[in-house]
Amino acid sequence: MKYIYPVFVLVLSILFMMSDGGFYELNTDIDYFGLALYGSITIIMLLALFIVQKIIDVEEVYYYLMAGFTFVYVSLFMSTMEKVYAYPVSEVTTLEDLFRLVGFGFVIVAIIKWIKYNEDVKKKLIELASIDDLTGVMNRRVFDIELKREFANAKRYRKDLSLITIDLDNFKEINDKHGHFFGDLVLKMFTKEVASLLREGDIFSRWGGDEFIVLLPQTGKKGALKVAEKIRYAVKNIHIRTDHTNIYFTVSLGVSGYESDDKDAMLIMERADKALYDAKKAGRDKSVLL
Structure with missing residues (x-):
């Protein structure tokens, strides 16, 4: 035919x-x-x-x-x-x-x-x-490129640059209790909510699993902490209904920013990761600035 x-x-x-x-x-x-x-x-x-x-x-x-x-x-x-x-x-x-x-x-x-x-x-x-296939936000490979570019701009022009690392609290338990379908739905709802809170020019990426990262150009650490808290409170309002119950969840956030003696962008990441670790160690559902 x-x-x-x-x-x-x-x-x-x-x-x-x-x-x-x-x-x-x-x-x-x-x-x-x-x-x-x-x-x-x-x-x-x-x-x-x-x-x-x-x-x-x-x-x-x-x-x-x-x-x-x-x-x-x-x-x-x-x-x-x-x-x-x-x-x-x-x-x-x-x-x-x-x-x-x-x-x-x-x-x-x-x-x-x-x-x-x-x-x-x-x-x-x-x-x-x-982009990340599941959530539709930037993937880690491209984020690495954007981070280096924004770090170079901040260093050259002496501009503020801040970074927020985010981890969904007890995400494994959500997957184990409700299944991967609802686990994926949690990730999608979370990214949609966070994306709605960010400015044009802010960079939002999935770092891996239930870990996410936000890069805030021309934003100081105190301003970044306010953004982190806004995200933390907004997430509390997300609920996903299953056949038997509603799924609620919280996030822990680590905040750090560019410092004049930083020689590498990964130093900001390391501080933000340390702040995130402190937030989880302190009981989760917290934002910590370092």
């Missing part, structure tokens, strides 16, 4: 050639060179109709390309037949040119759409490589 259209075109062409001699007279002087030239190109265009069936899987591009190749094929087919038969209609040449022009127009549109499609695919692949 896949190749039914080009086969249909081929059959129509053969039927036309078989009937043509019965209606029109042969040219007294057949242009064999033109016949060979146009005939070869016509065959190539017919083969192109078959090739399109195989390689084009984008529906919109496929239809434009098939329409374009069909118009061009008919135009070339008519030109080929003109080298053998004398047509009584003088406007045939004009019709051939019109078909060829329309065909090339469709092909150009198809190429433009194909290029746009490839650009969209490339953009989507870049996005997929940059």
Whole structure:
């Protein structure tokens, strides 16, 4: 069924050639060179109709390309037949040119759409490589790049830069008690809530498992602590209903910021991790600044 259209075109062409001699007279002087030239190109265009069936899987591009190749094929087919038969209609040449022009127009549109499609695919692949599959926030690999870039800017221009590490309290118990479906739902609801609290330009990433990290450019440590507390209180309002109960959860947060003698961005991370450890050690559901 896949190749039914080009086969249909081929059959129509053969039927036309078989009937043509019965209606029109042969040219007294057949242009064999033109016949060979146009005939070869016509065959190539017919083969192109078959090739399109195989390689084009984008529906919109496929239809434009098939329409374009069909118009061009008919135009070339008519030109080929003109080298053998004398047509009584003088406007045939004009019709051939019109078909060829329309065909090339469709092909150009198809190429433009194909290029746009490839650009969209490339953009989507870049996005997929940059985000965490489950939560839709930035993944760790890309966050590392952003952290180094923002650290370099803070150091060069002497700007504030703060970082918040976040850990969902007792997340393993949620998974064990309610199952991974509700565990994943907790992560999704959490990231959605946090993302709604951040400014444009803030960077939110999943660090791994139930650990997340927020990078706050041009924000001092005290400002970052306020953001951390806002996140902590907002999370308390999240509840997920199961068949038997509601799931509530809390988070622990560690806050740190850029200091003038920091030589590496990971020093901020280490302090924030230490602050997070202190928050969990102090009983969880706390924000600690270090």
